[in-house]
Amino acid sequence: MQTKEPGIHGSSEVAERVSHSATSDRPYKIVLKGAAFFFGAVVLIFVWSVLHAAWPALKQNGYHLITGTAWVAGGNGPFGAFSLILDTLITTLIALLIAVPIGISSALALLFLVPPKFRTLGASLVELLAAVPSVVYGLWGLWYLTPWLSHTVQPFLAGITGSNFPFNGPQEGFSLLLAGIVLSVMILPTIVAISRDVISVVPVDLIEGGLSLGATRSQVFTKVILPTSKIGIMGAIVLGAGRALGETIAVAMVIGSNIQMPHSLFSTGGTLASTIATEFGDASGNTGAALAALALILMVITASVNAFARVLTNRAKATA
Amino acid sequence: MKKTLRRNLGVAIATIGLLSTMAVSVANAATLTGDLTFTSTDGLAAAASSINMGGSSFDEPFFNAAIPVYMSQAAKQSGSSAPTGLALYSPTGSTTGKKNVVAGTYQVGASDVPMGTVNQATGTSLDSSIITGAGASTTLSNYVQIPVVLGGVGLMYNLPSVTKKFPKNPVILNAATLAGIYDGSITSWNDKAICSINPKIVNVKKNKAGKVTSSTCALPNTPVVPVFRADGSGTSYIFMDYLKAAASTSFAITAGSGGISTTKPIGTQVFPNTTFNQGQVPTAGLGAQKNAGVAGDVEQTVGAIGYVEYSYILLQHTLPAAQLINAAGKVVSLNAANVATDAANFSATPPSEGTDGVVSHFSIVNGLGASAYPIAGYSWAIVPQDFKKLNAGSQAAETLVAMFLDWATQSGSTAGQNVAQQQGYVPLPSYVRTLAASQIAQLTYNGTKIVLN
Numbered sequence: 016m017q018t019k020e021p022g023i024h025g026s027s028e029v030a031e032r033v034s035h036s037a038t039s040d041r042p043y044k045i046v047l048k049g050a051a052f053f054f055g056a057v058v059l060i061f062v063w064s065v066l067h068a069a070w071p072a073l074k075q076n077g078y079h080l081i082t083g084t085a086w087v088a089g090g091n092g093p094f095g096a097f098s099l100i101l102d103t104l105i106t107t108l109i110a111l112l113i114a115v116p117i118g119i120s121s122a123l124a125l126l127f128l129v130p131p132k133f134r135t136l137g138a139s140l141v142e143l144l145a146a147v148p149s150v151v152y153g154l155w156g157l158w159y160l161t162p163w164l165s166h167t168v169q170p171f172l173a174g175i176t177g178s179n180f181p182f183n184g185p186q187e188g189f190s191l192l193l194a195g196i197v198l199s200v201m202i203l204p205t206i207v208a209i210s211r212d213v214i215s216v217v218p219v220d221l222i223e224g225g226l227s228l229g230a231t232r233s234q235v236f237t238k239v240i241l242p243t244s245k246i247g248i249m250g251a252i253v254l255g256a257g258r259a260l261g262e263t264i265a266v267a268m269v270i271g272s273n274i275q276m277p278h279s280l281f282s283t284g285g286t287l288a289s290t291i292a293t294e295f296g297d298a299s300g301n302t303g304a305a306l307a308a309l310a311l312i313l314m315v316i317t318a319s320v321n322a323f324a325r326v327l328t329n330r331a332k333a334t335a
Numbered sequence: 336m337k338k339t340l341r342r343n344l345g346v347a348i349a350t351i352g353l354l355s356t357m358a359v360s361v362a363n364a365a366t367l368t369g370d371l372t373f374t375s376t377d378g379l380a381a382a383a384s385s386i387n388m389g390g391s392s393f394d395e396p397f398f399n400a401a402i403p404v405y406m407s408q409a410a411k412q413s414g415s416s417a418p419t420g421l422a423l424y425s426p427t428g429s430t431t432g433k434k435n436v437v438a439g440t441y442q443v444g445a446s447d448v449p450m451g452t453v454n455q456a457t458g459t460s461l462d463s464s465i466i467t468g469a470g471a472s473t474t475l476s477n478y479v480q481i482p483v484v485l486g487g488v489g490l491m492y493n494l495p496s497v498t499k500k501f502p503k504n505p506v507i508l509n510a511a512t513l514a515g516i517y518d519g520s521i522t523s524w525n526d527k528a529i530c531s532i533n534p535k536i537v538n539v540k541k542n543k544a545g546k547v548t549s550s551t552c553a554l555p556n557t558p559v560v561p562v563f564r565a566d567g568s569g570t571s572y573i574f575m576d577y578l579k580a581a582a583s584t585s586f587a588i589t590a591g592s593g594g595i596s597t598t599k600p601i602g603t604q605v606f607p608n609t610t611f612n613q614g615q616v617p618t619a620g621l622g623a624q625k626n627a628g629v630a631g632d633v634e635q636t637v638g639a640i641g642y643v644e645y646s647y648i649l650l651q652h653t654l655p656a657a658q659l660i661n662a663a664g665k666v667v668s669l670n671a672a673n674v675a676t677d678a679a680n681f682s683a684t685p686p687s688e689g690t691d692g693v694v695s696h697f698s699i700v701n702g703l704g705a706s707a708y709p710i711a712g713y714s715w716a717i718v719p720q721d722f723k724k725l726n727a728g729s730q731a732a733e734t735l736v737a738m739f740l741d742w743a744t745q746s747g748s749t750a751g752q753n754v755a756q757q758q759g760y761v762p763l764p765s766y767v768r769t770l771a772a773s774q775i776a777q778l779t780y781n782g783t784k785i786v787l788n
Contacts, residue, residue, distance in 0.1 A: 088610050089608050089610020090608065090610070158635075161635045161636070162635065165636065165637070184619075185558055185560065185618075185619040187560055187621060187639075188635065189621055189632070189635075189636070271621045271622060272565035272621070272622030272624070273563075273565070273620045273622045275618055278618070283618075283620070283621060285565075285622075293622065294565065294566060294567070296427055296428045296430050296567050300464055301464070302464075302610075303464065
C-alpha cells in the first residue's frame with residue numbers, strides 16, 4: 016500500500032563527525048558560517064527596516080492602529096486596521112471551512128480509494144494546482160466567479176436567510192465570501208499534499224489490524240487513520256492558513272478593496288496584505304508608514320501561525 | 336472497483352477542465368494583467384542607461400502608442416537604428432509616478448495632478464511627504480512639469496437592459512446625481528433624481544388612438560455600484576475636483592449621511608485628493624486599481640458605474656459612457672470636441688508654473704460653454720530639471736527625454752499630439768503647447784542648456 020520512508024538514523028553522530036573533520040576543511044567551514052551569519056543579518060535588517068518604516072504610524076496611532084476602525088488613506092490618517100485584521104481572519108476562516116474537509120477527504124481518497132495506476136496522476140494534478148501562480152487564481156475569480164456569485168450563489172444564500180446576517184447586503188460578487196472561496200482553492204493543494212504525506216506514514220499494521228477486527232472502511236478512516244495522523248493534519252491546516260493569511264494579489268482582485276467594517280459575508284473590504292498591494296503607491300502623509308505597520312501586523316500574525324505549526328510538527332515527531 | 340475508477344476519472348477530467356478554463360481566462364484578461372504587474376518595469380531602473388517612465392494610468396494609452404512611433408521616426412531621421420533606452424511606460428498610478436521621480440526610479444513621472452499642488456482650503460500640500468525636505472531631490476523647483484495630454488474623464492456604466500432597449504439614448508447624469516451615487520444617497524438606478532433627468536428612457540403606453548396614456552421611468556430597480564479608485568489616482572482627483580466645483584453643496588462628506596458608514600469618522604480631509612474621497616465611500620462601493628481595473632470591475636458588475644479616462648471607453652471596452660448635464664444646463668456626450676470646448680473656456684487663465692515650481696490654473700473642470708464636457712484635465716510629465724544635479728542620468732539620457740517630450744507635445748501630422756488624438760485625447764491648445772515648450776527649455780545638464788537637435 017505504501018513505501019516506507021528511510022529515516023535518518025544516527026544523524027547526531029554524523030553531525031559530530033562533520034564538525035570534527037580535517038583542518039583542510041577550514042575555508043569551507045568559514046564560508047558556511049559566513050553564509051549563516053549573513054542570513055541572520057539579512058533577517059535582522061529586514062525586520063528593523065519594516066519597523067523603522069512603520070514607526071511614524073505607530074507613534075501617531077498607538078494601539079488605535081489595531082483597535083481603530085477608521086482607515087483614511089492618502090493623508091495623515093487616522094489609521095485603524097481593525098477591519099483589515101477582521102477581514103483577513105474572516106477570509107482565512109472561510110477558506111479553511113471549505114478546504115479542510117475537501118482536502119482531507121481528497122487525501123484519503125488519493126491514498127486508499129483511487130486505483131494505484133491513477134495515484135501518480137492524482138498526485139501530480141495536486142502539485143500542478145499548487146504551482147499555479149496566485150494572479151491566475153485572481154483572474155479566474157474575477158472573470159468567472161464574480162458573475163457566478165452575484166447571479167447565482169448570493170441570491171441563493173440570501174434566500175436562505177431571508178437577506179439577514181450573514182447573507183445581507185449588496186450582491187456584487189466581489190466580497191469577503193468570494194475572497195474566501197478563491198483562497199480555499201489556493202490552499203487546497205497544500206492541505207491535500209501534506210495530509211496525504213502524513214496519512215501515508217500511518218503504520219500499515221494499524222490499518223490492517225483495524226480491518227481484520229471487522230471495522231468498515233469508514234471506521235478505519237475515522238477511528239484509526241485520522242486519530243493517528245491528527246497532529247500532522249493540523250500542521251497541514253495551519254500551513255494552509257498561513258498561505259491564506261498572506262495571500263495578496265488574488266485577494267486584492269476579488270475582495271472589492273473598499274475598506275469598511277464587515278457587516279456581512281457579502282460585504283466588500285480589504286485584508287492586510289491586499290490593502291498593502293492596493294495602496295502602496297500612495298505618497299501622501301503617513302500613509303506609507305501605516306502600510307508598513309500593516310506589514311508588521313501581518314508578519315506577527317503569520318509568524319505566530321508558523322510557530323504554532325512548528326510546535327505541532329515537533330510534537331508529532333516526538334510522538335512518532 | 337470499476338465504480339470508483341469511473342468516479343475518479345470524472346474527478347480527473349473535471350480538474351483538467353478547471354485548469355483549462357483558467358488558462359482561457361488568462362488569455363481573455365490580457366488588458367488587465369499589465370496593470371497588475373506592479374514592479375516589473377521598476378526593476379529595470381537598475382540598468383543605468385535606460386529611461387524609465389511611469390505613473391498616471393490616464394496617460395498609459397498615449398505613452399504606449401507614442402513611444403514606438405517616436406522610436407521609428409527617430410530611426411528614419413537619423414538613418415540608423417532607433418535611439419535605445421526609452422523603456423516602455425508603466426502605468427503605476429499618478430501618485431507613484433510623482434513618488435518615483437523624486438526617488439530617482441523614474442526619469443519621467445506622469446501625473447494628472449501637478450506636483451506640489453496645494454489644497455486651497457487647508458493650505459496643505461498633497462505631496463508633503465515627498466517634496467518637503469532639505470535635499471535637492473525634495474525641492475519642487477528642481478523639477479519641470481510639462482503638460483503632455485488633455486483628456487476627458489468618462490462615466491462608464493453597465494446596464495445591459497437599458498443599453499439594449501435604448502441604444503441611442505445613453506443615461507444622462509448631472510453633478511447632483513453623480514454626487515448622490517458616490518456619497519451613497521442614491522442607491523438604485525430608478526431613483527427619482529436620475530429618472531427625472533432621463534425623459535427619453537421611459538416605457539410608453541398608448542391607447543388605440545395612438546395617444547400616450549402613461550410614460551414611466553424605464554430605468555431598472557438595479558442597485559447602483561459606484562466603482563472608485565482604491566489607489567492614489569489623478570483621475571480620482573479630476574473627478575472629485577469636478578464634484579466639488581459643480582455639486583459642492585450636494586457632495587457633502589459628512590459621516591452618517593446616505594450610505595456612508597458612521598464607523599468611519601472623518602480625519603483631516605483634503606478635498607479633492609488623489610485618494611478617492613479619502614476612504615469615505617458608500618458601503619456598496621467597489622475599489623479598483625488603475626483605470627483598467629475600474630473598467631474591468633464595471634464590466635463585471637451589472638449596475639456598476641465608474642470613472643475612467645476617455646480612451647478606456649473609446650478603444651478598449653464595449654460599455655457606453657453616460658451623458659452629462661454641464662454648467663450651461665445642456666446635455667453633452669463625451670467626445671474630443673466637447674472636451675476641447677471645456678478646455679477653451681479656461682484659455683484666459685492658462686496653466687502656468689511659478690518660480691517656486693508650483694503649477695497654477697491647471698484645473699479645467701465644469702467649463703461654461705454650451706457643448707463643454709465638464710470632467711476634463713491635463714496630464715503632466717514631471718522631469719528632474721538637471722539630471723546631473725539630481726543624479727538622474729547622463730546628458731544623453733536627459734537630451735533623449737527632452738527630445739521625446741518636445742516631439743510628444745507638438746501638433747502636426749507626424750508629432751505626438753496627433754498620436755494622442757488617435758487614442759481619444761484632445762490635442763493640446765496652442766497656449767498649452769507654448770507652456771510645454773518653455774518648460775522643456777528649462778532643462779539643463781550641469782547648468783548647461785539641453786540642446787534639442
